[in-house]
Each structure stands twice: as structure tokens, then as C-alpha cells.
Amino acid sequence: MNMPLSAELIAEANTRDLEALEDDYASLGRKLERAGIAIDAIKERVADFSLAVPTWGAGRGGTRFAKFPIAGEPTNIHEKLEDCAVISQLSRLTPRVSPHFPWDKVSDYGALREEAASLGLGFDAVNSNTFQDQPGQAKSYATGSLSSTVAATRQQAVEHNVECIEIGRQLGSTDLTVWVGDGTNFPGQQDLARSLDRYLDAAAQVYAALPDDWRMLLEHKMFEPAFYSTVISDWGSSILAAQELGPKAKCLVDLGHHAPNVNIEQIVARLHRFGKLGGFHFNDSKYGDDDLDSGSINPHQLFLVFNELVEAELNPREGFNPNYMIDQSHNVTDPIESMLSSAETIGACFAKALLVDREALHMAQEANDTMMAFQALRRAYNVDVSPILAMARHENGGAIDMLGTYRESRWRDRKAQERKAVGLGAGIV
Ligand code: PSV
Ligand code: MN
Ligand code: MN
Numbered sequence: 001m002n003m004p005l006s007a008e009l010i011a012e013a014n015t016r017d018l019e020a021l022e023d024d025y026a027s028l029g030r031k032l033e034r035a036g037i038a039i040d041a042i043k044e045r046v047a048d049f050s051l052a053v054p055t056w057g058a059g060r061g062g063t064r065f066a067k068f069p070i071a072g073e074p075t076n077i078h079e080k081l082e083d084c085a086v087i088s089q090l091s092r093l094t095p096r097v098s099p100h101f102p103w104d105k106v107s108d109y110g111a112l113r114e115e116a117a118s119l120g121l122g123f124d125a126v127n128s129n130t131f132q133d134q135p136g137q138a139k140s141y142a143t144g145s146l147s148s149t150v151a152a153t154r155q156q157a158v159e160h161n162v163e164c165i166e167i168g169r170q171l172g173s174t175d176l177t178v179w180v181g182d183g184t185n186f187p188g189q190q191d192l193a194r195s196l197d198r199y200l201d202a203a204a205q206v207y208a209a210l211p212d213d214w215r216m217l218l219e220h221k222m223f224e225p226a227f228y229s230t231v232i233s234d235w236g237s238s239i240l241a242a243q244e245l246g247p248k249a250k251c252l253v254d255l256g257h258h259a260p261n262v263n264i265e266q267i268v269a270r271l272h273r274f275g276k277l278g279g280f281h282f283n284d285s286k287y288g289d290d291d292l293d294s295g296s297i298n299p300h301q302l303f304l305v306f307n308e309l310v311e312a313e314l315n316p317r318e319g320f321n322p323n324y325m326i327d328q329s330h331n332v333t334d335p336i337e338s339m340l341s342s343a344e345t346i347g348a349c350f351a352k353a354l355l356v357d358r359e360a361l362h363m364a365q366e367a368n369d370t371m372m373a374f375q376a377l378r379r380a381y382n383v384d385v386s387p388i389l390a391m392a393r394h395e396n397g398g399a400i401d402m403l404g405t406y407r408e409s410r411w412r413d414r415k416a417q418e419r420k421a422v423g424l425g426a427g428i429v
Pocket of ligand 3 (some may be wrong): 221256257
């Protein structure tokens with residue numbers, strides 16, 4: 001293994017931080033024990049939890065109006081993998097990377113898989129891109145992609161998705177995530193029913209190319225780039241499409257892709273109820289698809305989503321195996337730091353959801369004791385679980401103080417000497 005940071009650096013930093021952590025962990029252990037919870041069991045669950053990071057999140061991304069590159073930012077898939085390996089090495093929570101095509105196109109995917117493996121990384125869902133035109137492409141997606149009114153454009157979009165499956169097979173992926181920006185900006189621009197027919201017909205051709213053990217994750221989004229109507233705009237359109245396509249089609253919930261104030265945890269419960277919960281893109285949002293850091297705006301919502309996931313795990317429906325991934329855009333922070341902090345927040349929400357006294361919750365629900373039901377959730381949410389996450393990391397070779405250790409490593413400064421600068425106007429969308 002060719003890990004990017006020196007194991008000694010992490011071990012030394014941990015030696016400094018271990019005494020305080022052991023003290024905090026023991027104290028939290030006693031507190032949880034009084035509630036009948038074994039802290040080590042929670043720690044084991046956290047140690048088994050993992051999520052993927054997106055290659056496009058490794059660069060500074062100004063998805064809207066501006067991009068402010070930083071020195072040492074990755075400019076190609078190889079450098080992005082290196083940065084993802086730093087996140088994984090320090091957090092021990094993100095062993096997989098989700099690539100996007102054609103952004104991450106290379107000539108030899110077998111070699112790329114080996115390169116990732118040498119950094120301790122595997123590949124997660126492959127993402128297709130039919131939401132922007134690429135140089136040299138025969139047909140424009142200006143009329144849509146899988147739902148385009150132009151048959152040859154739909155065909156091109158199908159072929160790109162099939163190519164992504166082929167690339168994913170070589171990388172060891174088993175999920176294809178399909179988000180299309182297809183939609184309209186004017187009433188009347190396209191027929192709302194027929195555009196969905198076209199989408200379903202083209203998506204079925206992609207579905208037909210899935211290997212037996214693969215899933216097609218349909219990602220909905222309410223608006224942007226289309227601002228009047230979007231073909232797969234919400235979880236309703238998504239689940240209907242997934243049901244029509246077949247059992248390998250599932251729904252992916254990006255936390256930023258809903259109407260303001262929508263009850264996302266309820267959507268999660270609904271999708272699970274019908275065996276269609278396929279995965280998540282974690283991020284946070286204040287106004288729309290803001291791609292802010294997970295839990296930075298509404299950590300309670302993230303906790304409630306995990307509460308539903310823990311309930312779902314206890315009541316599994318057919319094929320419950322959600323894919324967890326970060327999908328954020330970092331424009332004012334070092335992306336590595338944002339993803340370290342987000343992975344911690346996501347893991348913490350999972351740990352808090354595990355702490356919920358399910359028996360007390362269910363009893364209170366049955367008895368219609370609203371306050372006690374709410375308190376069962378509140379008690380878990382109020383616990384500072386950071387010692388559990390830090391101990392799990394430390395025992396797996398990660399850093400107790402991830403950000404402190406990362407800064408001490410001077411990774412970004414060192415990369416600023418080695419890597420070529422990101423050109424203005426270029427970069428990762
Ligand atoms: C679209 O807004 C999205 O959330 C999809 O997941 C894309 O693949 C990703 O962002 C990257 O732009
Ligand atoms: Mn997304
Ligand atoms: Mn998005």
C-alpha cells in the first residue's frame with residue numbers, strides 16, 4: 001500500500017491526543033452504560049460504516065458563479081485519487097471513490113483501478129453526464145438527453161450510459177447513478193407527459209445493459225438547469241420510473257434536491273417501504289441545490305434521516321443496501337478539510353441514530369405519548385458522540401484529530417510545489 005501520509009505522523013499526533021480521548025471515551029461509556037448501551041458495540045457499528053467521496057468534490061468547485069482555485073488543488077483523476085486517499089487515511093470512513101464520466105476519462109481503467117487500490121481505495125457508483133455538452137460530441141443536449149425530442153440525441157445519451165456501465169465493470173463498481181438535467185424553461189416548451197415517456201423508453205435501454213448484480217440509481221432534482229419543469233423532478237417521478245424500469249432500478253436521494261422545507265426523512269421512509277431506497281448524496285442546503293457541507297445548516301435533519309435508516313435496517317425490505325456518498329461543492333474551504341469534517345458529521349448522525357432507545361420510542365408511539373417519543377429522539381441527538389468516532393478512527397489507523405493532523409502534514413503546501421496550477425475558467429464543475 002502506498003498511503004499518501006506518513007503513518008508515523010498520524011501515530012505521533014495520536015499519541016499526543018490519546019489520553020484525553022481515552023478519558024472522554026470512558027466517561028461517555030459510563031453515561032451510555034446507565035442507559036443500557038454498550039459503547040463498544042456502537043463503536044463497532046461506526047467502524048463498519050463507510051461512505052464514498054466524489055472525485056469532483058476533490059477540486060474547488062464553484063458550481064454557480066465563480067470558482068476560486070487554491071494552490072495544490074488536484075487537476076486530474078490521479079491527483080484527485082491521491083486527495084481522496086488522504087481523506088480515507090485520516091477518517092477511515094471513506095474507502096471508496098465515485099467517479100464521473102467523461103470528467104474522469106482515462107485510457108486504461110484496469111490501471112486506474114490498480115492505482116486506486118494501491119492508495120487503499122475502491123470505486124463506488126459511476127456517474128454518467130448527459131447534462132452538459134462535451135467537446136467533439138455529435139449531438140447537443142440542449143433539447144434534453146434521455147428525454148430529448150431528438151431520437152439521435154436520446155441514442156447518444158443511452159450509449160454514454162452504457163459506456164459508463166462498461167467503465168464501471170472495469171473499475172469494480174456495481175451501481176450506475178443517473179441524473180439528467182432534462183426539463184424546460186417555458187410552459188409549453190415540451191409536452192410534460194411525452195417527455196417522461198421518452199425518458200422511460202431510453203432509460204429502459206440503459207437498464208437492459210445492466211449486469212445482473214448492478215443497480216441503476218435514479219437521482220431526482222426539482223430544478224436547475226431547467227427552471228420551469230424537470231423530467232425527474234421529485235421522489236414521486238423517481239419511484240414511478242424505478243418501478244416501471246424494474247427491480248434493479250432504485251431511487252437516490254440527494255439532500256439538496258427538494259423543495260424548501262420538504263420532509264426528507266419521510267421520503268426516505270416511503271422509498272424504503274416500497275423497496276426502492278437506493279442511496280444518498282449527502283450535502284446540506286439553505287436555499288436549493290447549494291451543495292454545502294453535510295450537516296452545516298441542518299444537522300438535525302441529517303440525524304432524522306439516519307433515524308429512518310436505522311428503523312429501515314431493523315425492518316428490512318427487499319434489497320435494502322443504500323449507497324452512501326458525499327456530493328458537495330467546496331468553494332471557500334480546502335475540499336479535503338470539508339470532506340473530513342462532513343464524513344465526521346455523517347458518521348456522528350449515524351452513531352446518534354444508533355443510540356435511540358427504540359423500545360422506549362416504539363412504546364411511546366404505541367401509547368401516543370408524543371412528548372416521550374420526541375424525548376427518545378432528543379436524548380440521542382443531544383449526545384456528543386465524537387469520542388466514539390475518534391476512537392473508531394484511532395483503532396483503524398486514522399487520526400484522532402483529523403483536521404489538526406492534516407494541517408500538520410502540510411499536504412496542500414507540498415502539493416502546491418508539485419502540481420500544476422488550475423487555470424482560471426477551467427476545472428471541475
Ligand atoms: C446534480 O446537481 C448533482 O447533484 C448530480 O449528482 C451530479 O452528478 C452532481 O450534482 C455533479 O454536478
Ligand atoms: Mn447529487
Ligand atoms: Mn446536486
